[in-house]
Amino acid sequence: MDDNTSFSNSEVKDFVWKGMNAVYLYKAEIPDLANDRFNSNEEYNDYLNSFATPEALFESLKYLPESVDRFSRIVDNYFDLQNQQQGITLSNGIEFNFERIAPGSDELYCAITLVLNNSVASDLGLQRGQIFRAVDGIDINVNNAVALLSQNSYTLNFADYDDNDTPQIDDDTINLNGNSVTLSQEEYTENPVHIAQTITLEDNTKVGYLMYNQFNSSFNNALNNAFGDFQAEGIDELVLDLRYNGGGSVQTAAYLGSMVTGQFTGQVYSKLFYNENLQDNNEDFLFTNSIAGGGSINSLNLSKVYVLTTNLRTASASELVINSLSPYIDVVVIGENTVGKTQASITIYDSPNLAFEDVNPNHTYAMQPLVANSTNVNDELVPSSGLTPNIGLSETLNNLGTLGDVNEPLLAAAIAYIMGMGRVSYNTTSIDIDRSVKIQLNTNPFEQDMFLD
Incomplete structure (x- = not known):
């Protein structure tokens, strides 16, 4: 057994180096990936053996992982990866954000930001805006949050937020209220069209x-059908809520841009540029009037669109849509700076052509490395610092509102702009940078991918 494991690890390490050498976007920046790096097979094998695991080798080959390549990944079970890319995951149906109980405190509370349709959480009646500050009876803090909320099953202990009827936050309290619910993960397939509705203004x-x-891409037709309903209802304006959308298929992003517009068919929507050894793979994605194998696109022919964003979750293909539509129509971004991911990835396997055919049966490793950079028609990248909103507005955990309701703060800001009220002043006294904390654990680890089908 040990010999077989050792043999398998050697094969995986060989796959890691050769795969990254072949396709990695930043190959030129990594001396160990140079084609002439090794003078002999013995030197190559010694190099591979110097790494304890395939993962250690992979991490050593990433370019500036803290700032540039924050997204390339390796997995030891490609079936899980394939499921995640199709929206099939283990999920209890909630997403949430954290905030400190008080400025500078390590104690945290959480607010549910999203309840997925037809999920464990929705069946239990959980709602956006519900607050909890303990899990399994243990108060949440910066040190235990990941462990508590990464379990397959746990109990949320709910709390009430009390602002004590003052606009200041230094006297606010979050107290347990005795209510709780137990959540367990189940296999779940999310229809990404979470809400599609028409709002008639005054x-x-x-x-x-x-x-x-x-x-x-598995739900391209569902997306197109939503635009078909908008088309039939004769909408005048569109609010595209991408605040929890971390990306996905580049081609689906091109379809979405074509649904918003329709007047630019055949023109360049976005461009992909590969490393210097793969320039023949460079590709333009075009505005189109049809979905491959799915019929005609329902286009709205709009000249303006409003996009809602958040800093933790709006990434990659979502940013591509904003960046790619901006040269053609007016894109009004409302919310926070986006994540700042301009690169696309592809899944590669241990096979002769790195595709999922004739794959090595001795292991189930796969890699999702960055392979290309995405720009708009004007060759403009999404900045690594993210896209800056036209109207800056953050979600506040004690006042999230109901998604799709005209009074929900981000949607209300878009409606105010549409009604000609411009940059309305909002009460943001509950926003305090000293209380914010970024812990991202309840999302699909591949959520911020932009990948090629």
Whole structure:
């Protein structure tokens, strides 16, 4: 058994180096990936054996992993990866954000930001905005949050937020209220079209509102059908809610841009540029009037779109949509700076052509390395610092509102802009940078991928 494991690890390490050498976007920046790095097979094998695990080798080959390549990944079970890319995961149906109990405190509370449709959480009646500050009876803090909330099953202990009827936050309290619920993960397939509805304003302006949570090619027709409904209802404006959309298929992103517009068919939507050894793979994605194998696209022919964003979750293909539409139409971004991911990845396997055919049966490792950079038609990248909103507005955990409701703060800001009220002043006294904390553990680890089908 040990000999077989050792043999398998050697094969995996060989796959890691050769795969990264072949396709990695930043190959030129990594001396160990140079084609002439090794003078002999013995030197090559000694190099591979100097790493304890395939993962250690992979991490050593990433370019500036803290700032540039934050996204390339290796997995030891490609079946899980394939499921995740199709929206099939183990999930209890909630997403949430953290905030400190008080400025500078290590104690945390959480607010549910999203309850997935037809999930364990929705069946239990959980709702966006519910607050909890303990799990399994243990108060949450910066040190135990990951362990407590990464379990397959846990009990949320709910709390009430009390602002003590003052606008200041230094006297706010979050107290346990005795209510709790136990959640367990189940296999779940998310339809990324979370909400699609038409809102009629006082002046009879019809606003389409779409909350879209992943660029999943398996649901291209569901997305197109939502635009078909908008088309039939004669909407005048569109609010595209991408605040929890970390990306997905580049081609689906091109379809979405074509649904928003329709007047640019055949023109360049976005471009992909590969490393210097793969320039023949460079590709333009075009505005189109049809989905491959799925019929005609339902286009709205809009000249303006409103996009809602957040800093932790709006990434990659979501940013591509904003960046790629901006040269053609007016894109009004409302929310926070986006994540700042401009690169696309592809899944590669241990096979002669790195595709999922004739794959090595001795292991189930696969890699999802960055392989290309995405720009818009004007060759503009999404900055690594993210895209800056036209109207800056953060979600506040004690006032999240109901998604799709005209009073939900981000949607309300879009509606105010549509109604000609411009940059309305909002009460943001509950936002305090000293209380914010970034812990991202309840999302799909591949959520911020932009990948090629």
